[in-house]
Each structure stands twice: as C-alpha cells, then as structure tokens.
Amino acid sequence: MQRYFVEIPKITIGDTLTLNQNDSHHLIRVMRAKLNTEILVVDSQQQVFIAAFIRANDQQLAEVKVLTAYQQSVEMPVAVTIACGLSKHDKIDTIVQKGTECGMDAFIPLALDRDVVQWTHNKSLAKIERLKKIAKEAAEQSHRQKIPEIKDLMNLNQLFEICWQYDYLLVAYEETARSTEQSQLSQVFNQLERGKRILIVFGSEGGLTANEITLLEANGFTACSLGPRILRAETAPIFFLSALSYKIEIENKI
Amino acid sequence: MQRYFVEIPKITIGDTLTLNQNDSHHLIRVMRAKLNTEILVVDSQQQVFIAAFIRANDQQLAEVKVLTAYQQSVEMPVAVTIACGLSKHDKIDTIVQKGTECGMDAFIPLALDRDVVQWTHNKSLAKIERLKKIAKEAAEQSHRQKIPEIKDLMNLNQLFEICWQYDYLLVAYEETARSTEQSQLSQVFNQLERGKRILIVFGSEGGLTANEITLLEANGFTACSLGPRILRAETAPIFFLSALSYKIEIENKI
Incomplete structure (x- = not known):
C-alpha cells in the first residue's frame, strides 16, 4: 500500500483527512485511486493507519477516511x-x-x-x-x-x-x-x-x-x-x- | 561495469569491436563513456571480456578494445x-x-x-x-x-x-x-x-x-x-x- 506522511499531530480512527496538493495529485493521478482504494497515512507521531479514498473535493484534493491502525505483519507476503x-x-x-x-x-x-x-x-x-x-x-x-x-x-x-x-x-x-x-x-x-x-x-x-x-x-x-x-x-x-x-x-x- | 551483449561468435583479446547503434547510444550518451572507460562485452558463447572505450566513430558508433577475459571475483565488491x-x-x-x-x-x-x-x-x-x-x-x-x-x-x-x-x-x-x-x-x-x-x-x-x-x-x-x-x-x-x-x-x- 502506498504510504503518505500527513502533517497532522495525531490521527484518530474515523477521521476524514484531506491530503495536501502533492499527495493528492499522486494518489488521484499517479496511483489512479478509486473509491475505497486503501492507503497508509502516517501522523507526526509516526503512527501508521489504513485509510480509504473517498473522493476528490472541489480543489482536487484527496479526502480519505481513517479505517484502522496498521499492524505490520511479520509474515512474508509470499x-x-x-x-x-x-x-x-x-x-x-x-x-x-x-x-x-x-x-x-x-x-x-x-x-x-x-x-x-x-x-x-x-x-x-x-x-x-x-x-x-x-x-x-x-x-x-x-x-x-x-x-x-x-x-x-x-x-x-x-x-x-x-x-x-x-x-x-x-x-x-x-x-x-x-x-x-x-x-x-x-x-x-x-x-x-x-x-x-x-x-x-x-x-x-x-x-x-x-x-x-x-x-x-x-x-x-x-x-x-x-x-x-x-x-x-x-x-x-x-x-x-x-x-x-x-x-x-x-x-x-x- | 556495464555489460553489453555483442553479436559476435567469439571475442578474442586485442580485438577492436564496434558496438551497434543502441549500445553505442547507451555507452556514449547515457553512460557518458570517456577514453578508457571499461565495460564488459559478452560474445555468443557467453564468454565475458573487459573492454575499454576508444572513441565514437564517424557514425557515432562506439569502438572498444578488448583487454582481458573477465573473471568474476568471488569476493564481495564492498x-x-x-x-x-x-x-x-x-x-x-x-x-x-x-x-x-x-x-x-x-x-x-x-x-x-x-x-x-x-x-x-x-x-x-x-x-x-x-x-x-x-x-x-x-x-x-x-x-x-x-x-x-x-x-x-x-x-x-x-x-x-x-x-x-x-x-x-x-x-x-x-x-x-x-x-x-x-x-x-x-x-x-x-x-x-x-x-x-x-x-x-x-x-x-x-x-x-x-x-x-x-x-x-x-x-x-x-x-x-x-x-x-x-x-x-x-x-x-x-x-x-x-x-x-x-x-x-x-x-x-x-
């Protein structure tokens, strides 16, 4: 999953976040996010959360909803x-x-x-x-x-x-x-x-x-x-x- | 060292080889070869040799001189x-x-x-x-x-x-x-x-x-x-x- 560092002191589950212009461009144009595309967001305390893409707002900024804390698996992905x-x-x-x-x-x-x-x-x-x-x-x-x-x-x-x-x-x-x-x-x-x-x-x-x-x-x-x-x-x-x-x-x- | 496969049945030490257009472009423009820049050339028998860049000829093809057989070292490069x-x-x-x-x-x-x-x-x-x-x-x-x-x-x-x-x-x-x-x-x-x-x-x-x-x-x-x-x-x-x-x-x- 793509990881984005957001300039937010502390993310809470359930938050709706608006990504900055660069990250929004990356998520929407480069990664071609669709509804519910999952990404990782990292707050200033280095806590990592899974969030889902909701929509691009009027300014073409990505809004994402924080779903859950991200636990890195210790199992190999293959x-x-x-x-x-x-x-x-x-x-x-x-x-x-x-x-x-x-x-x-x-x-x-x-x-x-x-x-x-x-x-x-x-x-x-x-x-x-x-x-x-x-x-x-x-x-x-x-x-x-x-x-x-x-x-x-x-x-x-x-x-x-x-x-x-x-x-x-x-x-x-x-x-x-x-x-x-x-x-x-x-x-x-x-x-x-x-x-x-x-x-x-x-x-x-x-x-x-x-x-x-x-x-x-x-x-x-x-x-x-x-x-x-x-x-x-x-x-x-x-x-x-x-x-x-x-x-x-x-x-x-x- | 950059490796080039050359369409030559058998390379001999001392040969001067002319690379094809693609490889010449890569060596001269992308790798920015200078006089004596060393490369690896591989012949059709999969023998590998070290060669040195001599010059770009009139057609902008790279001419290289075969110096020695390449022995892969078993020692780490660092x-x-x-x-x-x-x-x-x-x-x-x-x-x-x-x-x-x-x-x-x-x-x-x-x-x-x-x-x-x-x-x-x-x-x-x-x-x-x-x-x-x-x-x-x-x-x-x-x-x-x-x-x-x-x-x-x-x-x-x-x-x-x-x-x-x-x-x-x-x-x-x-x-x-x-x-x-x-x-x-x-x-x-x-x-x-x-x-x-x-x-x-x-x-x-x-x-x-x-x-x-x-x-x-x-x-x-x-x-x-x-x-x-x-x-x-x-x-x-x-x-x-x-x-x-x-x-x-x-x-x-x-």
Whole structure:
C-alpha cells in the first residue's frame, strides 16, 4: 500500500483527512485511486493507519477516511516452501530453525541421490516430530503468526505431483544459461506479487546430480544461482530467504 | 561495469569491436563513456571480456578494445566488517563460519553491556585462535580468495577509535525514525560503490541497551532494521550479508 506522511499531530480512527496538493495529485493521478482504494497515512507521531479514498473535493484534493491502525505483519507476503536434501548431523534442524526465523512457510525433507544419510520410515517419523518442535519454538522466538508446516518425506516424483500448487518452481543451482542481463533470481523477485507461492529445491551436502537437474527442469523448475560463493547446504536456504525478505519486505514492500 | 551483449561468435583479446547503434547510444550518451572507460562485452558463447572505450566513430558508433577475459571475483565488491556482541555457546563460531561463506571481510568480537558471557584475556586469545581457524576452513570450503580477518576483542570506545576507517557505520536495530519511504538499509545499499567499507554492529542475545544505541548514534552509526521478524543473534549477520550480496552481486552488479 502506498504510504503518505500527513502533517497532522495525531490521527484518530474515523477521521476524514484531506491530503495536501502533492499527495493528492499522486494518489488521484499517479496511483489512479478509486473509491475505497486503501492507503497508509502516517501522523507526526509516526503512527501508521489504513485509510480509504473517498473522493476528490472541489480543489482536487484527496479526502480519505481513517479505517484502522496498521499492524505490520511479520509474515512474508509470499509463501515459500523449502525442499531440502537430507543432510547429516543437525543441518536440517538448522535449516528449519533459521528458515522459520527468516519467514519460511513450509518445509519438505527431500530424498535425493547424493544424500549422505537416509531416513527409514521410523527415523523419518521421529525426525519430523523433532522438526515440528523446532519450527514451533523458532516461530515463538521470532514472533511469527504462523508455525511453518513440516511435510512428510518425499522423493522427486512425489514432489512433482504437488508442483501444481505453486506459482514459481526454483532449484538452487548454477544457471546453465544466462540469456539476459538479469539473473533468474532477480527476474523472479521482481515479478512477485502478494500471495504467490514459491517452491525451491536445495541439494544436500552432496549436491544435485545432473540427472536430477534435468528432471527438475523438465518438470518446470528454473535453476537460479545464489551468487558467486559456494554456500553450505544449511546456509543456502537462509541466503535465499534473506535475499527475498530484503527485496519484498524491506526494499519494495509488496 | 556495464555489460553489453555483442553479436559476435567469439571475442578474442586485442580485438577492436564496434558496438551497434543502441549500445553505442547507451555507452556514449547515457553512460557518458570517456577514453578508457571499461565495460564488459559478452560474445555468443557467453564468454565475458573487459573492454575499454576508444572513441565514437564517424557514425557515432562506439569502438572498444578488448583487454582481458573477465573473471568474476568471488569476493564481495564492498568490504563488510561484522562487529558482534559476545553470544554464548557456539553462536560466535556460527557467525564467523557462515559470515565467511557469505562474503564477510572482517570480524570484531565486541564486549557489550548485555553480553551473557565475558571473555577474560586468556579466554579471548583462545577464542580468537579458534575463530581464525574456523574462518580459514570456511574460506577454503566456499572458494574465497581472502580469509576474513578476526580482530581482537574490543569494547565500544575502542570500536569508535577505528570508525574513521569505514565509509558506512551501521547498527542492526529497529529504526527509531523513518523519515522517508525508503528503509535505511536500502538507502545504504542503493548508494554503495565498489571498494566502500561497511562496519555493522550486532548485539548479542541480550540485545543492545538504549545507552549503547545513543552512544553508537552519537558516533555516526545509523540504526537499520532487518525486516519485520525477530532474528536470533547468529542469524542477523547472515541475513545482512545475504541481503547485501543479493543487492550488489546478483541484482545490480556494482
């Protein structure tokens, strides 16, 4: 939502405000506001409120009605599912803990060819219970409104069956071809809209095989590079979520 | 450096290339190239070379001379020093390991009021030796060309004495005032140039005291928020480095 600083000492819910000439021009002509278009208004005490456009008055100044206080959501405006190969030790724990802090929506443990460990059925059940506990604690610590969902262990074929649920399918991997100036990652980040769903696949320590990359690409996944340095299996998802958060929550709020 | 895709099957070092009309206009008029302004040229095989502007010819087309193959550096184009409060357990180890992967230039252990642990002189020496070893191993693993420097333990006054070495002084903290639409973080990221030096301070688990924030701001540090979620002490530096890397290494290569 577009934010306007109004020169008013204190806004109260229910107020009708008249924006100044510049802001009115911006809201009416540039943003092409319609009846009930919502904007944010900030008073001199830096309190933020949601207000709705009512009309342009005789002087072409925008009148807006203050609806409610604005609570910034701590949830990412897009839903990111992280699917990771099975790494050893407590690396999966780290991904789930830090991924939760960084805004992950869901996590899928993914059995891949080069995984160093395997999860038997029983081990898988115990692991998933443990990951759910980690996600809950991390969500509490980071003041999230949602506990990320920990899904059951899948292999690639099972992953392909649920792909249709997502708007963007990515795999963290060196891009094989750079057809344009822009990296795949920033192409995706620049077109994201609120509510979109991303599924991104990361290999375990062993990385992804050429065959897995071929299969992923054949199923609509786009390879995207995470920059010039080699990142560990447990660092790459955190890098991805941090970069995304910067882009859509800090730089350009979508 | 500005990058131009040239319709040439294979560029060879020493070639003189004539850019097409669009690219010539961009280089001469938009980028205002001078003699020896360096650009990147990419041939049809996606090989990248550094070339220098020589002149605009009679048709106002840019002639450039190919100097050398372009090796993308794995080092960040800006130097980031991370100064962190003393966290317990192995959190400092994690920050140094993952910070190294994510491109950190140097690390300063910083004694702050709310640190949960204290480092005695002897403990400090042993810790710093350990951190140097972790930085070296992580630099090797992530194919860095530089091992991040681990500096000696400092307090805030000692930190203030070395501040002049940096172009940007930041502290990760909720911004007290948002005077503009743009966050402090993106304001800084958008003005960065190659070779600039950033010093950023992070609290330990206990956070920073109001007094420390006042002192930091009085000494030229700008408070910048890392987004809507609360990040753990060891996650915040990784978030910062990932966001920065995305901005200056992936989205807009500086």
